[in-house]
Amino acid sequence: MTATxxxxxxxxxxxxxxxxxxxxxxxxIPPFVEWAFAHATWDGxxxxxxxxxxxxxxxxxxxxxxxxxxxYPLEERWRVDVVLVTLAVLALGALFAPRGRGWCLGLLxxxxxxxxxxxxxxxxxGLAPVATGDWGGLMLNVVITFIAVLISLPIGVALAFxxxxxxxxxxxxxxxxxxxxxxxxxxxxxxxxxxxxxxFLPNGVTVDNLVRAVVVLSLFESxxxxxxxxxxxxGIPKGQTEAALALGMHKGIAQALVVLPQAMRLAIPGIINIxxxxxxxxxxxxxxxxxxxxxxxxxSLKDPNWxxxxxxxxxxxxxxxxxxxLLISLAGQTLERRFGSASRxxxx
Amino acid sequence: xxxxxxxxxxxxxxxxxxxxxxPFETRKEIDKEQLRRRTNPIARCSGLGQPPRDDGGVTPxxxxxxxxxxxxxxxxxxxxGLAATILAATALPGLAPAAHAQGVTFPGPxxxxxxxxxxxxxxxxxxxxxFASQDNAxxxxxxxxxxxxxxxxxxxxxxxxxxxxxxxxxARFTVLQSGEIDVLIRDSTLTFTRSVQLGLDEVAVTxxxxxxxxxxxxxxxxxxxxxxxxxxxxxxxxxLELNIADFARSNGTKIGTLLFDKPDEAIAAMEAGRCDGYxxxxxxxxxxxxxxxxxxxxxxxxxVISKEPLGIHARSGDPSWQKILYWLHAGxxxxxxxxxxxxxxxxxxxxxxxxxxxxxxxxxxxxxKKLGLDDEWMLRAIKVGGNYGELYDTYFGxxxxxxxxxxxxxxxxxxLQYALPWR
Numbered sequence: 173m174t175a176t177x178x179x180x181x182x183x184x185x186x187x188x189x190x191x192x193x194x195x196x197x198x199x200x201i202p203p204f205v206e207w208a209f210a211h212a213t214w215d216g217x218x219x220x221x222x223x224x225x226x227x228x229x230x231x232x233x234x235x236x237x238x239x240x241x242x243x244y245p246l247e248e249r250w251r252v253d254v255v256l257v258t259l260a261v262l263a264l265g266a267l268f269a270p271r272g273r274g275w276c277l278g279l280l281x282x283x284x285x286x287x288x289x290x291x292x293x294x295x296x297x298g299l300a301p302v303a304t305g306d307w308g309g310l311m312l313n314v315v316i317t318f319i320a321v322l323i324s325l326p327i328g329v330a331l332a333f334x335x336x337x338x339x340x341x342x343x344x345x346x347x348x349x350x351x352x353x354x355x356x357x358x359x360x361x362x363x364x365x366x367x368x369x370x371x372f373l374p375n376g377v378t379v380d381n382l383v384r385a386v387v388v389l390s391l392f393e394s395x396x397x398x399x400x401x402x403x404x405x406x407g408i409p410k411g412q413t414e415a416a417l418a419l420g421m422h423k424g425i426a427q428a429l430v431v432l433p434q435a436m437r438l439a440i441p442g443i444i445n446i447x448x449x450x451x452x453x454x455x456x457x458x459x460x461x462x463x464x465x466x467x468x469x470x471x472s473l474k475d476p477n478w479x480x481x482x483x484x485x486x487x488x489x490x491x492x493x494x495x496x497x498l499l500i501s502l503a504g505q506t507l508e509r510r511f512g513s514a515s516r517x518x519x520x
Numbered sequence: 521x522x523x524x525x526x527x528x529x530x531x532x533x534x535x536x537x538x539x540x541x542x543p544f545e546t547r548k549e550i551d552k553e554q555l556r557r558r559t560n561p562i563a564r565c566s567g568l569g570q571p572p573r574d575d576g577g578v579t580p581x582x583x584x585x586x587x588x589x590x591x592x593x594x595x596x597x598x599x600x601g602l603a604a605t606i607l608a609a610t611a612l613p614g615l616a617p618a619a620h621a622q623g624v625t626f627p628g629p630x631x632x633x634x635x636x637x638x639x640x641x642x643x644x645x646x647x648x649x650x651f652a653s654q655d656n657a658x659x660x661x662x663x664x665x666x667x668x669x670x671x672x673x674x675x676x677x678x679x680x681x682x683x684x685x686x687x688x689x690x691a692r693f694t695v696l697q698s699g700e701i702d703v704l705i706r707d708s709t710l711t712f713t714r715s716v717q718l719g720l721d722e723v724a725v726t727x728x729x730x731x732x733x734x735x736x737x738x739x740x741x742x743x744x745x746x747x748x749x750x751x752x753x754x755x756x757x758x759x760l761e762l763n764i765a766d767f768a769r770s771n772g773t774k775i776g777t778l779l780f781d782k783p784d785e786a787i788a789a790m791e792a793g794r795c796d797g798y799x800x801x802x803x804x805x806x807x808x809x810x811x812x813x814x815x816x817x818x819x820x821x822x823x824v825i826s827k828e829p830l831g832i833h834a835r836s837g838d839p840s841w842q843k844i845l846y847w848l849h850a851g852x853x854x855x856x857x858x859x860x861x862x863x864x865x866x867x868x869x870x871x872x873x874x875x876x877x878x879x880x881x882x883x884x885x886x887x888x889k890k891l892g893l894d895d896e897w898m899l900r901a902i903k904v905g906g907n908y909g910e911l912y913d914t915y916f917g918x919x920x921x922x923x924x925x926x927x928x929x930x931x932x933x934x935x936l937q938y939a940l941p942w943r
Contacts, residue, residue, distance in 0.1 A: 224813055234656045243658040305684070308658075367694050378700050461646065461686050471654055471686075474647035475661075476921055480811025482784045 208487070218477040231481045232488045235472050239488070242308015242463050248300060252311050255288040259318065267506045285322055288315075304382040308463035310492060313454045316386055316464070320454075321447055323390035328397025333427065335402055346398070353395035358453060361388050366460045385457040389450065396446050404439030405431065437511045444504030448497050465489060627675075627892025628840030630702055634675055639683045642668035643701035646686040649807040650915045650923075651707045651727075651830075660684055663915045664705040667726060667832070667849075670901035671703065674848055674893060679904045693718050696835055703845060704833040707803070714833070721842045723832040724849040727803065728927035728936055730824025731763050734805045735797030737819050744823050751776035753786040753795040759826070760799055767825040783808065801828055806916065806923035820923075844891050851898040853939035854880055855907035857930060862906035865899055876942050887942070908937065 181187040211226025214233065222228035232239070241249050262284060265276035292315070295301035307315070334346030353361075365384040373379065408431050416426035436443075458467030469485040472478060627635075634640050644652040644664050652662040665684075673679040685701050693714070696704045707729075708714075710722035733744055733752065741747060744767075754760050754777045761777060768775045778795045780786035783804075790798050791813060800808065805820050812818055832845050855861070858877045860868055869881040879885040881902075882895030889895055905911045909930070916923040929935025 219811070238654070238656065238658050243654070246657070303683070363690070366691050371694075371698070373698075378698065458646075459688055459690075461688060461691065463646075463686070467646070471647040474649050474653040475655060476649045476653065476807060476810075476915075477655070479649060479807050480784070480787070482782075 219479060219481065227487070228478075228481050228484050231472070231478050231484050235468075235478075238309060238472065239465060239468055239492075240309045241311055242468055243306040244308065244311070245300070245302060245306065248294070248302055251291045251294070251299070251302075255284075255291055256311065256314065258284060258288070259314070263503065267503060267510070273510075281322060285319065304380050305462075307382065309468050310465045310496075312382075312457070312462060312464045313451065313496075316382075316389060316454045316457065317447070317451045319386050320389040320393055320450055323386075324393035324397045325443075327390070327394035328401050329432070331394060331398035332401040332405055335398065336405065350395045350398050353392050354399070358389075358392055358456060359459070361392060362456060362460055364388075381460055381462055385460050385462060389453065389457075393446060393450050396449075397443065400442035400446060401435060401439050403442060404435035404437070407438045408434050440504065440508050440511065444501065444507070447504075448500050451497060451500060452493065465492065624839045624843075625892075626840045626890065627844070628838050630835075630838045630841035631675055631844065631892060634702055638676065639681050640668065640672040640675060640703075641683045641685055641701045642671070643685045643687045643692060643695055643704040643706055644668065645706045646688060648707055648804065650803055650921050652686070661915070663727065663911050664707060666905040666911050666914075667705045668703070670852065670904045671845065671848060673900040673904050674897040675844070677900060679900070693720065693833070696720065696833060699835070702834075702841075705831075706833075707830045708833060709828045710831050710833070719836045721834040721836050723834055723842055723845045725829040725831040725936075726849060727830040729801045729803050729828040729830050730927075731760060731799055731826040731828070732802040732805050732824045733797050733799050733821045734809055734818055735821060737817055739796055741821065744821050744825060745771060745773065747775055747797075747821075748773040749776075750797060751778055751795040753778050753780060753790045753798045755780055755783055755786055755800070763826040764799065787811070802923065802926075803830075803916070803921075806921040810921065840892065844893070847887075847891065848898070848901055849908075850939035850942065851880055851901060852908040852911070853930065853937050854942045855898075855902050856909040857932070857939070860902060860907055862903055862910060865902045869899060879942050 179186070180190045207225070208227050211223050212229050213222040213226060214229050216222055216228070216230035217234070219228060219231070222230060237249075241252055244252055259280075262276050262280040266273050266280055269276055290296060291299070292307070293302060293304070331346045331350055334342045335350065337343045337346070362385065365388045366381075369379060369384060412430055412434065413426055416430040417423065421430070455464055455466040457464050458470065463471060466489060469489055473480075473482055473485055644660070644662075647653050648662075650662055651664045652660060654660055668682050668684075669679040672682045685695060687695055687701075687704070687706055692704055692706055692708060695701050697718070697720075704720075705726070707727070710725060714720050715722050733747065735741055735747070735750070735752075739750065741750070752764065752775055754764065756779045761779070764775055764777060767773075776795075778786075778789065780789065783800070786798055787808060789795060797818075798805070798808065802820070802824060809815050809818055809820060832849065834842055834845055854876060855865075858874055858880070860872075860877055860880065865881065868877055869883055872878055872881070872883070875884075877883075879887050881899045882888055882897070886895055888897040891897070905914060912925060912928060914920060916925075916928075925933075925935060927936045929937065931938040
């Protein structure tokens with residue numbers, strides 16, 4: 173306690189800074205609490221029901237399902253629930269299960285994407301087809317993030333090795349790919365996918381907007397993944413490869429079984445960083461006409477019954493995104509402990 | 521490769537029905553095979569440079585994205601231009617329309633494609649009050665949306681058979697040209713550039729909008745010309761500012777502007793007294809006013825300083841589709857003129873003696889069949905949301921956004937909505 177006090181008021185400068193910050197909190201927090209809680213309205217059918225000086229949470233409540241599922245048909249929403257719950261269970265299993273973590277991870281990376289895609293799109297096994305245009309809300313952010321990570325991770329690994337390859341063609345291809353994607357703004361690339369792609373496609377061929385967005389995001393993130401993993405690869409001493417080769421391992425096997433696992437362990441913090449970033453970047457897909465959480469919120473602000481409630485909508489988005497990113501970040505920390513990258517630095 | 525002017529359209533052999541010679545059809549190049557194809561890529565690229573303006577309202581998202589988009593696009597345009605040049609050099613000869621000398625056939629390739637698909641693909645706004653917005657259950661509402669439903673009801677017999685394609689300002693014309701949507705009804709202004717350079721059919725004006733003003737009652741101003749010396753809060757990234765400057769210059773008045781990125785910020789500044797009023801399209805001004813703390817302190821001034829005729833865009837090259845769309849709009853207006861409503865349409869179909877009503881509802885004249893549809897097409901279209909007046913009332917009437925009808929009234933009531941005669 174005294175240590176804290178000393179840190180806050182130890183010197184005159186610190187004391188002044190502390191008081192200024194407290195003053196700012198005093199100015200900002202009570203009005204916010206008043207707006208968000210004391211004067212807030214929780215029930216109502218339209219904005220008219222809301223108190224003028226408080227938050228209109230009735231808006232968020234009325235539209236909650238829309239924010240989570242988008243226009244996914246009401247009677248089919250259980251399919252989204254199944255996929256999201258399976259994702260959560262498998263992810264928890266891969267992190268915390270006392271045994272069978274590998275199985276969980278394997279299912280997460282193979283069965284879930286395929287099964288999930290079948291379940292969500294429908295059209296087979298008596299499931300009603302649901303157009304991707306009707307997917308939306310938070311579900312869309314989660315789905316896009318998951319698929320993009322799944323695609324970009326292996327591509328990233330390949331590019332990271334490719335960049336270190338001794339074959340000039342492979343090396344230059346990898347370098348070009350990485351630099352081009354890293355060097356272009358995501359918004360511009362999404363626009364290219366939206367506006368330029370239809371021009372280059374043959375007549376009558378249209379590519380699903382969701383597919384466009386996922387492809388663009390995956391390729392974009394692969395470049396970042398590649399560089400993060402390359403950082404990990406560089407952290408592995410050359411002796412590891414040489415030792416593996418001396419044991420008679422094939423070159424590829426040595427990389428895959430000795431170098432890569434250690435490199436991935438080093439790269440985990442960077443990869444988690446990319447995933448969090450990607451999750452937030454998925455909100456950009458609203459510009460290609462997909463209604464992710466931000467898209468749905470912006471859309472909802474245009475309902476004549478709920479005009480002028482931007483503060484409530486955006487506050488809700490901030491809270492939801494904060495907790496979602498916190499979850500990813502916590503999962504990352506658990507992963508680090510599991511693989512021991514924090515405690516057992518191989519370069520020690 | 522000859523361009524043909526097709527002869528007088530679907531004139532009835534009996535002579536009782538004359539082909540409409542309206543402003544919407546004069547010369548057309550017919551090309552059925554090329555119809556679904558992409559048009560000149562250069563024309564399409566020029567669509568990128570279109571200002572994302574003319575929406576009923578610039579949504580907060582649109583204003584941020586609009587800004588980012590514009591910047592990004594400007595940077596991209598160089599690359600786009602290059603790509604388009606290459607594409608044009610290699611592919612243009614194959615894409616240039618080859619014409620066939622023959623009359624218009626109904627229902628035409630677009631309708632055939634829609635029927636085959638079983639769905640009308642309709643381009644709408646991503647969200648603007650009164651024109652297209654979703655309710656709590658995610659169902660689309662709005663006057664543009666109801667036009668899509670009416671078309672689906674007329675062509676497919678089911679108003680729910682619509683694939684909604686919400687389009688951003690930047691992408692709207694591209695998705696239309698690429699064939700992703702059959703028709704664009706997205707509070708988009710009909711202009712020369714879009715008609716000629718983008719090669720779109722501008723079928724009909726469904727909503728006459730313009731840039732208007734919402735000002736504090738304390739100013740004591742009733743006309744825009746009296747705004748001399750006032751300061752107006754304006755959202756950037758559109759033509760709003762330019763319109764004000766042009767207006768002030770041509771009228772010799774001085775109007776100060778205070779610029780903002782988002783409507784919410786501008787409105788907050790206005791309520792805090794930093795400016796005397798706010799400007800936007802008339803359609804969204806009414807909606808804006810209803811969100812103010814004390815709506816009765818503010819007044820929407822009469823008149824506008826720019827013309828924003830919002831309406832239906834279709835891909836060029838299918839004259840029969842264009843005619844169906846035009847006559848659907850004309851039919852909704854005729855229904856209002858003749859007193860046909862959602863409620864009494866079925867009854868009037870059998871009981872009415874008015875020849876216009878009888879032709880409209882398919883009791884006589886086979887007008888629907890002449891368009892390649894069935895005779896009850898307009899009856900179904902009217903039963904979606906009623907006649908034009910009912911549609912306006914649902915979304916802009918006193919119980920909704922409370923926007924006076926003004927120019928959108930029928931020509932008989934001092935407005936501009938005038939349908940070509942249904943005979």
